[in-house]
Amino acid sequence: MAKNKEAVILYSGGTDSTCAVFLKAPEFEKIHLISYRRYGIFNTSNIDYNVARLQALFGKDKFVRTVIDIDKMYKLVVYDDYFKNLFKFGFFNLAVCGLCKMAMHMRTILYCIDNGIDTVFDGANKDAGSGIATDQVKEVVSVITDLYKSFNISYSSPVYEMNGPKNLTWQAKLGLSKEEEPEDVKTTGTFLKEKGFFDSDNVKGSLIDKKMQARCFQQFLSNMALNSHFIEKYGVEKYKKTLHEFFTAKSQRMTMHIKDFLNGKENSILFRYKQ
Amino acid sequence: MIKTFFVYIICGAALLMPCRLRILYAEFVGWVVQGFYFIYYRTMKTILNGLKNGKK
Numbered sequence A: 001m002a003k004n005k006e007a008v009i010l011y012s013g014g015t016d017s018t019c020a021v022f023l024k025a026p027e028f029e030k031i032h033l034i035s036y037r038r039y040g041i042f043n044t045s046n047i048d049y050n051v052a053r054l055q056a057l058f059g060k061d062k063f064v065r066t067v068i069d070i071d072k073m074y075k076l077v078v079y080d081d082y083f084k085n086l087f088k089f090g091f092f093n094l095a096v097c098g099l100c101k102m103a104m105h106m107r108t109i110l111y112c113i114d115n116g117i118d119t120v121f122d123g124a125n126k127d128a129g130s131g132i133a134t135d136q137v138k139e140v141v142s143v144i145t146d147l148y149k150s151f152n153i154s155y156s157s158p159v160y161e162m163n164g165p166k167n168l169t170w171q172a173k174l175g176l177s178k179e180e181e182p183e184d185v186k187t188t189g190t191f192l193k194e195k196g197f198f199d200s201d202n203v204k205g206s207l208i209d210k211k212m213q214a215r216c217f218q219q220f221l222s223n224m225a226l227n228s229h230f231i232e233k234y235g236v237e238k239y240k241k242t243l244h245e246f247f248t249a250k251s252q253r254m255t256m257h258i259k260d261f262l263n264g265k266e267n268s269i270l271f272r273y274k275q
Numbered sequence B: 001m002i003k004t005f006f007v008y009i010i011c012g013a014a015l016l017m018p019c020r021l022r023i024l025y026a027e028f029v030g031w032v033v034q035g036f037y038f039i040y041y042r043t044m045k046t047i048l049n050g051l052k053n054g055k056k
Helices: A017-026 A044-057 A070-077 A082-096 A094-114 A138-149 A189-192 A205-210 A220-234 A236-262 B002-015 B019-056
Strands: A004-009 A028-037 A062-068 A119-121 A152-156
Touching: A004 A017, A004 A094, A004 A205, A017 A189, A028 A044, A028 B019, A044 A062, A044 A070, A044 A152, A044 A205, A062 A094, A070 A082, A070 A094, A070 A119, A070 B019, A082 A220, A082 B002, A094 A119, A094 A138, A094 A220, A094 A236, A138 A189, A138 A236, A138 B019, A220 A236, A220 B002, B002 B019
Parallel strands: A004 A028, A004 A119, A028 A062, A119 A152
Antiparallel strands: none
């Protein structure tokens, strides 16, 4: 079977996006591993740890490594049409991970257009953040997929339907009880362990995990406002529905900005925000 | 009720902040929350170790 030419993978250095690379690298001649940095995300150089290991495994020529600054793009995504969103969606404007990821996807669209690439993958997973991560719930992923579609780019996560690792209880963390993963459960971690890339089938949250990923603690505000307040008060279904509405509104504005930029409109806001 | 009050104060303040200040504020809140978790975890671990040693 003939190989496709090039694809982009949004690479964070973590278990899920590394698994995505393992699954998609054999299908493409070249993979663009893109990582993003912005003010508030620290130790982005940690990501290079697994990039070097992947290059050793698949060959150096397999990957094009790029790190892009999205400081301004993030600011645009968060504060565009802000007061309208503030009154309509309230605390959802603090959904840092979802907004940051949207800035990354926006920048990826521009990268794809600049480089003539029409396929994008990332390591989004249905179980991330106990299944309610603002950037990875199905409702938001569908909005992102449509955002890419408007520019004729296909986007998907090859690891989306894989199971996430079991969250350890406090008793297990303190060594009071032993909780083991059922053997038949296939996670991104078990996949990478089988391939010999990791020693353990769940490195998430461990010291080694911290050494291979950038660090960011800003999600706690969003966790406080949305997970422990909104969901407790209104339930998960309303949370997901509002998240979908919020990101649909954001996505429509961002599509408009990208189209203005591509059409060369002089007053396009992206001339100021693209880095 | 108290929890809701704190959420509105802490998160409401963040909604009014400009980008960089909000990032710093969110980082600060993150460190405080992590600090609480860490203290809770270490305290529990110390108590459990003390109980285990006492039993021996």
